[in-house]
Amino acid sequence: MVAPLLKLEAVEKSFSGVRALKPLDLELAAGEVLGLVGENGAGKSTLIKLLSGVERPDAGVLLWQGQRVSFDSPRAALAAGIATIHQELSCFDTLSVAENLLLGEPWPRRPWGGVDWDRLCAEAKRQLAQVGLDVSPRSSFGELSAARKQEVAIARALSRRARLLVLDEPTASLSEPEVQRLFAHLARLRTAGVAILYVSHRLDEIMSLTDRVAVLRDGQLVGLYPTSEADLNRLVRDMVGRPLDQVYPHTRSGVLGAPLLELDGVSRKPMFRDISLRVHAGEIVGLAGLVGAGRSELARAIFGLYPITSGVLRLRGETWAGRSPEHALDAGLVYVPEERKRQGLVLDHSVGQSISIGFSDLLARWGLIPNQTENARIKQAMSSFGVRATGPEQSVGTLSGGNQQKALLARWLEREPEVVLLDEPTRGVDVAAKAEIHAWIDRLAAQGKAVLMISSDLPEVLGMSDRVLVMCQGAISTELRGAEMTQHNVILAASGLYQAEAHSA
C-alpha cells in the first residue's frame, strides 16, 4: 500500500496547562477529502495550527510523505506543500489584490531589478481566472466586499500548488453560487491528487463534499468513518456527545397577532428598493438571498442606521421613522448585527459589561446604575441564555463563538423588545449553541414578539421561519410559504430565476 500523504501519530498539544488536543492519530491520502467537524473548542483550530506551522506539537510525530517533519513556521509548512485558508481573513486591506495574491512568492522583475507590475498583475489575473473570479488585480483589497475578499483568499491558497489544502470554514461569508464554485474547484483539485482537509460547521457541506469524516470532541478523535456511512444524526451525536433535542424547534402556537412591523414601498437606492413586508406578533419571517442582495442594509435601515429615501415604515401600526439606534431601542426594536466581533462586541470587555450595556439604562436611577441590581440581572441573563463563562468578569473575546453570540443576544433580549431583527444569528457557531439559539428565537415568537431573521444558512432559514422572503438585487423577489419553502426554490429566487421557472413549468 502507498504511504499516506500525511500521518499524525499520537500528536498532542496543550495551551497553558489546558489540553487542547489529546494524543491523536490521523491519516490522509492524496486525493482524499477529509471532513473535520466538532464543536467550538473541540480542538479543530489547534489541529489546523499544527498542520499550518503556526504552533508546534508538544509530543507525537508528524509524517509528511513518509518523512518525519516539524514545521517551525507557517513558511516551512507552505514550503512543504501545505496551504491553509484560515478562518480569520489573513490579507492586507491597504494593498492591491495582486499583491495580496502573490506576496508570498517571488515577483517578476524588469532587467534593471524593479518589479514588473504588468507581469505581476497578469499572473494575478491568471490565478483569479482559474477560480472563475473576475476582479481587477489592481483594485484595492480593502474595498472588496466580504465575499470577494474570501474568494481572493481562497484563490491565493489554491494557487500555491499545495499537496494538502486545509480549509477552515471557507464558506462563512459566501453565498450559495460562490460555494458551488468553490466546491467545483475543490473537486478538480481532488482529481489532480490534492488532499483536502475541510473544516466546517455546515454539516450539509461536509456531507456533500467529503470522502471521510473525522469528529473531534474535547480534543479527542471520537469518530472517523466514510461519509457514506454518516448521517446528520450520527454526526451531531458524536460531536455533542449526546443526541440533540431539536436543531429547529417549533413550540410556538402559530397563532399570529397584529402586525408589529410593516414596510410599504420602502427604498434606499441603490441598497434596496420598493420593499413591502409585514411581520406579525408571534411570527418568524426569514430573509434569504445572496450576500450583497441588500438584506443587512434593509435591517440596518429599519433600525435607523441609514435614513430611507421613500416609503412608509410602521411599528405597531404607527408610522415610524428611525432616527438613530437609541430611538429604535426606545421604540422596542433591536438589531443583532451580523459581524459580532466588529459590530457587536468590544472584545476586551467582560461578559458582564457586554451584557449589561444593553439594558443598564433601564435600571439607572438619576443616572447611576445600582450595582446589585445590575449584577443580579447579568447573572440571570447569563444563566437563562446559557452563556458558558468562568464568570461575568471573563473577557468576552476569550469566549467561543457560540457563547459570544449568546451574550450578544442576552444583551438585547433582556430589554424585552417587541420587534427583533437578527442578522446571521448563528454564523460560526457550533451545533449545540446553534440549537440553543434557535430555541430562543422560537421562544421569542412564542412570547408574541415579531422576528425578522436574515440568514444565509439555508436549512436554518427554512427550518426556523414561518415564511421566507427572498431578496434579489435590492428587491424582495419572492415570498415562499409552506411547501414552497425548499432549498431549491430559495436558490432559484435568490438568483431571480424562480418566477421564470414557475412560468415555464
Next chain:
Amino acid sequence: MPLSRSLARRLIVLSAGNVLLLLGITLCLKQGASMADILRRCGSDVAPTVLAGLGMTGLIFTGAIDLSIASIVVVAGTIFGILVQRGASPSTCYGACVCTAWVLSMLNGWLVRALRIPAIILTLAGLTFYRGMALVAADLGVPNFSGNISVADDAFHAPGKRWAGWILLVVIVAALLWERSARTSRSWLALGSSPEACRLMGLRPSKILQSAFCASGIFLGLAALVFVTRIQAIEPARLALGFELQVIGAVVLGGASIFGGEGCFGGTILGALFLYFTSQLLTYAGLNPYFQEAVVGALILAVIGLDCALQRQRKSLEELA
C-alpha cells in the same frame, strides 16, 4: 501600484496648501528679500526633516516608529565633533557620522526583535539613553569638555551648507523611484497592515522589520550629516531637541497611517515642506514669535480636518450615487 484615493487626495490637499503658502510668502516679502533666495535656502533648511522623514515613513509603514532619532543625530554629531577635534579628515568625519546613525538604527531594530518590545517603547528609552551616551562620549573624547564641541572650521561644513540641496534632490529622486519599483516597501506596508497575515503567508516579519530599520538608518545618517554640518558648535544636551516630533509630524501630515499599513514617501516630502513654509510665512508676515507655535499647530489640524471632511463627503456621495 496606484495610490489609494485617500492618499492621492491628501497629496493634492498638501500640494495646494504648499502653493498657497508660497503665494502668501511672496505677498509678505519685504524689500531686499527675493523668492529665489527663499527657495535656495529651502533645500538645506528642510533637508534634515525630509531625509529623516523618509526613513521614519518606512518605519511607520511597518507599524513601528523610532522616537530616538533626535538622540541618534546627537550621538552621530558628537562622534563627528570628537573626530574633528582630533584632527581627522573631513571625509572620515562625514563617514563616521553617517555610519554611527546607521549602526544605532540597526541596533534599535535588532533590540526590538530580540527583546520583543514594541518599537515605540524601546525607542522611548533610547531617546534618553542615546543622548546620555553622547554626553558620556563627549566628556571622554573631548579634552576640557564644557557643554559643546566647537566645529569652527568651514572645511567641515560642506554637506550642510553647500551640498544639502543636492543631497536632498538626489535622495528624493532615488527614494521615489525605489518606492515605485521595489517589493520591499510593499512588504513594509503588508507588515503594518497585518503582522499575523504576513506570518501566515510565509513571509518573515522580523526580517521585514529589520530592513525598515536598515533603510531608516541610511536616511537618518544623511539627515544627521546635513544637520550637524550646518552649525558651528555641537551641544549634545540641547542639539535637535524635538526633532523626532517634527519628523513624525511631517510623516503623519503626509497621509501615512500612524498605525502602519498605509502611506507614501511623496506625502512625507510634501508634509515637511508644508511645515517649513508655514513657519516661514509666519516669520515673513511678522507674526509675534510667541504666537507661532500655536498657529502652526492649528494649521496642521486644519489640513487633516479638511482632508477628513472631504473623505466623508466623498463617502456620502458614493452612497447616494
